[in-house]
Amino acid sequence: MNPGVDFKNLILAFALSTMILFVWQMTHPTTPPQPVAAMPASTSSSGDALLPQAASGAAVPGQAATDTAALSKSEALAATPRIAISSERVKGSIALTGARFDDITLVNYRKELDPKSPPVDMLLPSRTAEAYFAELGWAAAGTTGTTLPTADTLWQADHSVLTPEQPVTLSWDNGGGLRFVTRIALDAHYMFTITRRVENYGSAPVTLAPYGLLNRVHEQKEQAFAISHEGPLGVFGGTLNEEAYSDLQKDGPQQYNSVGENTRGGWVGIADKYWFTALIPDQDVPFTGRFTYIGKDGEPRYQADFLSDAVTVPANGAAEVGARLYAGPKEVALLDHYVTDENVPLFDRAVDFGVLYFLTKPIFLALQFFYHWIGNFGIAILILTVCIKLLLFPLANKSYVAINRMKLIQPKMMELREKYADDKMKMQQEVMALYKKEKVNPASGCLPILIQIPIFFALYKVLFVTIEMRHAPFYGWIHDLSIPDPTSIFNLFGLISWQPPEMLMIGAWPCIMCIAMVLQQKMNPKPTDPTQEKIMRLLPLMFLFMFAHFPAGLIIYWAWNTGLSVVQQYAITRLYAKKKPA
Numbered sequence: 001m002n003p004g005v006d007f008k009n010l011i012l013a014f015a016l017s018t019m020i021l022f023v024w025q026m027t028h029p030t031t032p033p034q035p036v037a038a039m040p041a042s043t044s045s046s047g048d049a050l051l052p053q054a055a056s057g058a059a060v061p062g063q064a065a066t067d068t069a070a071l072s073k074s075e076a077l078a079a080t081p082r083i084a085i086s087s088e089r090v091k092g093s094i095a096l097t098g099a100r101f102d103d104i105t106l107v108n109y110r111k112e113l114d115p116k117s118p119p120v121d122m123l124l125p126s127r128t129a130e131a132y133f134a135e136l137g138w139a140a141a142g143t144t145g146t147t148l149p150t151a152d153t154l155w156q157a158d159h160s161v162l163t164p165e166q167p168v169t170l171s172w173d174n175g176g177g178l179r180f181v182t183r184i185a186l187d188a189h190y191m192f193t194i195t196r197r198v199e200n201y202g203s204a205p206v207t208l209a210p211y212g213l214l215n216r217v218h219e220q221k222e223q224a225f226a227i228s229h230e231g232p233l234g235v236f237g238g239t240l241n242e243e244a245y246s247d248l249q250k251d252g253p254q255q256y257n258s259v260g261e262n263t264r265g266g267w268v269g270i271a272d273k274y275w276f277t278a279l280i281p282d283q284d285v286p287f288t289g290r291f292t293y294i295g296k297d298g299e300p301r302y303q304a305d306f307l308s309d310a311v312t313v314p315a316n317g318a319a320e321v322g323a324r325l326y327a328g329p330k331e332v333a334l335l336d337h338y339v340t341d342e343n344v345p346l347f348d349r350a351v352d353f354g355v356l357y358f359l360t361k362p363i364f365l366a367l368q369f370f371y372h373w374i375g376n377f378g379i380a381i382l383i384l385t386v387c388i389k390l391l392l393f394p395l396a397n398k399s400y401v402a403i404n405r406m407k408l409i410q411p412k413m414m415e416l417r418e419k420y421a422d423d424k425m426k427m428q429q430e431v432m433a434l435y436k437k438e439k440v441n442p443a444s445g446c447l448p449i450l451i452q453i454p455i456f457f458a459l460y461k462v463l464f465v466t467i468e469m470r471h472a473p474f475y476g477w478i479h480d481l482s483i484p485d486p487t488s489i490f491n492l493f494g495l496i497s498w499q500p501p502e503m504l505m506i507g508a509w510p511c512i513m514c515i516a517m518v519l520q521q522k523m524n525p526k527p528t529d530p531t532q533e534k535i536m537r538l539l540p541l542m543f544l545f546m547f548a549h550f551p552a553g554l555i556i557y558w559a560w561n562t563g564l565s566v567v568q569q570y571a572i573t574r575l576y577a578k579k580k581p582a
Contacts (some may be wrong), residue, residue, distance in 0.1 A: 025069065047213065048126045048301070052502070059204040075223040076125035076506050077103060081154070083163045083168055088141035089328070090190060094162065095125070098151040099170055099182060101131035101192070102126060104327045106275075113471050122275060122327045132216035132303075136194055138180070141209040141310035149173040150173050150209075155182070158210055162536065175200030178313075190328025191338070197320040200313040207312045210321045212279040213305035214270050220245055228273055228465045229353045232304045235346045245302060248293040249492040254288045258306075265345055268304040271330075272465040276350045279461060280324040281306050328468045352465050355364075359458035364466055371468075377481055381553055385561050389568075392451060396565070400572045403524055405440045423562030456558070463551040475555065477508070481553035485509045513559035519566050523573060 071079070080097035085104065092103040106121040111117045123132050138148050155170040162168045167185040174180070180524070186192050189431040200206055233242040237260020248254065258281070259265050268289045269278030281287045294301050309504040313319040325349075326338075335348040353360040364382070370380035389396070412434060420427035434440075463469050469482045478485055485507025487493040490500040493508055517540035547555055 002516065046381055048131065049514050052075075061503055070129040071125070071127045072194070073103075073124060073128055075120075076127045076330075077577075078508060079125075083157050084157065085163075085186065086161055086186070087164050089185060089188075090186070091119075092123070094168075094184070095418065096155045096157060096170070096522050098135065098153060098562065099149070099155050100126070100133050100135050101325060101327070102131075102416040106190075106328060108328060109467075111470075120275065120276065126215070130217055132214075132277075134212070134214050134277065134327070136182075136196065136210070136212040136279070136323055136325075138196070138198065138309065139211050140207075142207045144207075145204060146178065147176050149180055159299045162186055178206065190326055191332055191342075192327075194325060195320060195324050196323070198313045199318045200315055203313045203315050205312050207310050209310040210285075210308045210455060211305060211324070212268075212281065212323055212325075213303055214268065214277050214279060215301065215303045216270060217299060217301050218245060227354075232268070232270050232302060233350070234278075234289050234291075234304065235349070236260070236289055237266065238263035240346055243291045245293070245300075248291055248302060249295070253290055253292040256285045258289065261347070267344065269326075270302070270304050270349065271352070273465065274330055274332050274367070274470055276319075276326065276328065278326045278347075279304070279306060280326070280344055281308050281324045283313075283345075285309055285321065294445070301502070330465075331467060333368070350386040352461075354461050356454055356458045359454055360461045363455075363458050364462045364468075367462065368468065371562075376474065377469060377472040378553065378556060381481075381557050382560050385557055385564065388455060389561065389564050393568075395451070395571065396568065400569045402440060403569070404573055405438060407524075409434060409438050409440060430569045435529070446544045451543065452561070453473055456554075459552070459557055461555050465554045469551075469553065472553075474552065478552045479555075481556075482551050484549045485552045485555060506544060507552070507555075509552055509555045509559060510544055510548040513555050513562065516559050516562035517543060520562055520569065523566065 010416050050202060076331065077093065080095045081494075082093035082103070083097055085092045087107075089107055091105045091107055094100065095102055102123050102125045104121070106120045108242065111121040113122055121130075123134065124130050126133055133150070137150075140146055140148060149172055152353065153172055155172045158169045158171075159166055164182060164186050167183055170182040170184070172180045177200060178199065181197040183195040183197070185195075186316055186456045196210060198206070198208060207533060212283060229242045229244075231245045232248065233240065234256065235241070236256040236258050239260060241254075241256055243254055259266055264285035266287075266289065267278045267280040268291075269276060273371065276450045285308045287306045289306045290304070292303045292305070296304055309322065311319045324344075330351045332348060332351055338344040338347045351448065353364075365570055366387070367377060367380045370383045371377050374380055374383070411513065413431060416427055417432045419432060463482055470480070471480045472481045474481055475492075484505065486505075487507040488500045489508075489511055490504045490506070520539065523538065
């Protein structure tokens with residue numbers, strides 16, 4: 001047995017096994033969990049929200065009951081007076097009943113690639129089938145008999161339209177000495193700043209705790225990819241915490257404190273693949289964050305909420321607290337802006353760059369740089385590939401030199417294999433001696449493969465999770481780099497009017513990748529074992545079927561990278577073509 005070749009094959013087997021496990025995880029969805037019993041007792045009377053407990057432990061008052069029958073969006077919007085939201089990026093409205101943010105639409109994003117498809121809805125009223133809303137209010141803390149605003153409270157507004165240039169102020173008087181004022185401002189993007197003020201005209205102080213909640217109905221999809229977190233998440237005391245929908249059903253509410261060992265502050269949110277909502281409490285006031293499943297009567301409803309430390313409103317005085325609401329896309333540059341300029345801790349981590357963050361984020365930033373320079377993400381991928389090849393050139397060059405040396409000594413290895421066919425130990429000794437004499441390291445040819453694996457995964461992550469890649473076109477038939485090549489070899493790439501099943505959707509770019517892999521394989525020395533040789537010949541075909549359903553941008557990268565490797569290896573092969581082993 002040849003120990004050098006075996007070591008090389010071991011590394012290759014490890015790399016391929018990792019790739020296959022990765023592909024299996026991506027293409028085989030997990031089984032959606034079965035609903036568990038609803039949370040008890042402390043739900044609001046409306047049944048659509050589980051409100052936080054006050055700092056003292058006293059229950060927050062319930063909200064008015066609502067009809068459980070689902071309404072259309074237009075019907076739900078017409079059920080309550082509203083103030084309109086209007087900006088270049090956001091349209092929608094805020095319900096004056098309950099002061100709920102429950103109607104936000106992203107103007108610049110469409111549900112489908114077709115520019116005529118409807119825009120993306122971020123938030124929807126509570127009585128719709130896909131309810132998703134935000135609410136900020138006050139909870140009683142050590143004070144009894146105080147009437148507080150609830151979901152059926154009708155607020156008064158000083159303007160009918162909220163714009164980035166025109167904030168809106170809501171007000172409500174409880175008739176018992178307290179006046180509640182909520183000022184709402186919108187920046188040029190997707191961030192609302194909510195300033196809540198309580199004015200106490202009574203003769204006794206009142207203690208209240210500010211809270212905020214995000215509440216949504218979410219039906220788990222059968223094809224839930226594990227590569228990107230979708231569900232409740234938040235930052236507490238400098239640490240990102242993510243909760244799966246299924247875990248909340250199984251394990252119950254999860255609670256976190258905003259004060260860490262050396263830091264404080266944070267936020268609570270709910271993430272989708274490309275979209276994200278978050279409530280950011282006052283960073284100077286400690287708060288408790290919580291994620292909860294409050295499904296009821298088969299309705300899969302989830303909530304992310306926070307409860308800040310209580311504040312005391314003195315008699316004939318006032319108290320004020322701030323908070324922010326983000327409801328928009330996971331635009332990396334924008335989230336970075338809120339981290340660096342608005343002091344929102346780890347806000348960019350809403351984009352699930354994963355454990356390879358040290359690779360994934362730089363790869364994205366490089367692609368973004370090239371995109372702004374060239375204007376096409378596909379070309380940016382090609383340029384990035386060249387840059388990666390240049391960075392790895394010394395290592396790859398050394399590897400290809402080793403491969404060519406292996407090819408040159410292959411006849412001698414075959415002679416040793418035949419000469420010592422009955423003495424495996426002697427054959428190993430002689431082969432090792434030959435390696436030493438010819439200064440050949442059989443393992444060096446595998447190093448580029450091992451290095452390419454994390455780069456491959458990181459690029460896949462970038463293509464999968466970043467909204468910048470969503471609906472980004474290349475040239476020709478590739479209109480969206482984040483989805484698979486839409487063509488198929490089985491209908492001659494569209495020349496035959498037949499739609500193959502999904503399994504047979506093997507497009508032109510995967511075929512180009514396969515051809516490049518075959519060419520590269522022909523330039524490598526053949527395995528001395530006939531069985532290994534047959535397996536290696538099948539690898540390009542295996543990769544063709546496995547990668548066919550990966551994002552087109554990833555296939556373009558792999559095909560281009562392999563093509564560059566073929567050119568580099570060909571040049572080195574020509575250089576060593578006339579050399580003979582000593």
